[in-house]
Amino acid sequence: MNPFDDWDPDKEWQKLGIPIKSLDEMKPEDRERLIKIIYRMAPRCVKVLNEITDQTGAEIVISSCWRKGRGLDFFDGRGVTGKIIDKTPIIDNAQRGEEIAAWLKANPGHTRFVIIDDDNDMEPLMDHFVQTDNEEGLTEAYLETILKKLA
Numbered sequence: 001m002n003p004f005d006d007w008d009p010d011k012e013w014q015k016l017g018i019p020i021k022s023l024d025e026m027k028p029e030d031r032e033r034l035i036k037i038i039y040r041m042a043p044r045c046v047k048v049l050n051e052i053t054d055q056t057g058a059e060i061v062i063s064s065c066w067r068k069g070r071g072l073d074f075f076d077g078r079g080v081t082g083k084i085i086d087k088t089p090i091i092d093n094a095q096r097g098e099e100i101a102a103w104l105k106a107n108p109g110h111t112r113f114v115i116i117d118d119d120n121d122m123e124p125l126m127d128h129f130v131q132t133d134n135e136e137g138l139t140e141a142y143l144e145t146i147l148k149k150l151a
Contacts, residue, residue: 042137043079044137044139045137045138045139046078046079046080047079048138048139048140048142048143049080049082049138050079050080050081050082051140051143052082052143052146052147052150053081053082053083054081054082055147056147056150058082058112058113058114058150059082059083059084059085060080060082060083060084060085061084061085061086061087061088061100061103062075062084062086062087062088063087063088063096063099063100063103063115063117064117067087067088067090068090072084072086072087086103086107088100088102088103089102089103089106095121095122095123096117096119096121096122097115097121097122097123097124097125097126097129098123098124100115100122100125101124101125112149112150112151113128113149113150114128114129114130114146114149114150115128115129115130116130116132116138116142116146117129117130117131117132118131118132118133118134118137119131119134128149130142130145130146130149
């Protein structure tokens with residue numbers, strides 16, 4: 001089932017604040033990039049994220065490229081019920097795993113965590129990593145693995 005089945009992409013488009021009236025007016029590469037951004041925030045994916053945070057009490061730290069140039073308020077109104085507490089630092093020439101490790105060092109006490117992403121640049125934290133499919137995003141297929149890592 002496609003995560004787009006139960007929502008209106010035009011409304012999501014407006015939430016992003018992009019001054020384009022339609023997908024047809026964009027360059028193909030920009031259109032593809034933004035479709036992927038919207039796709040990954042699909043309600044079916046957010047529902048699984050909410051299930052994880054509801055069951056575990058886990059807090060969310062954003063490490064994706066969405067953190068660049070955006071505040072945490074970017075996620076307001078997108079259906080995420082878990083508490084988003086921070087975003088990782090951006091470190092030149094570092095993999096995201098290194099940026100996450102830097103955040104963990106600066107914020108001690110976070111020993112149970114999971115990294116959920118479709119990219120695999122998570123060294124040195126691969127034991128905490130669950131790689132999702134870049135087409136489907138976060139689905140229930142990953143739920144058991146994620147919950148075990150947070151137990």
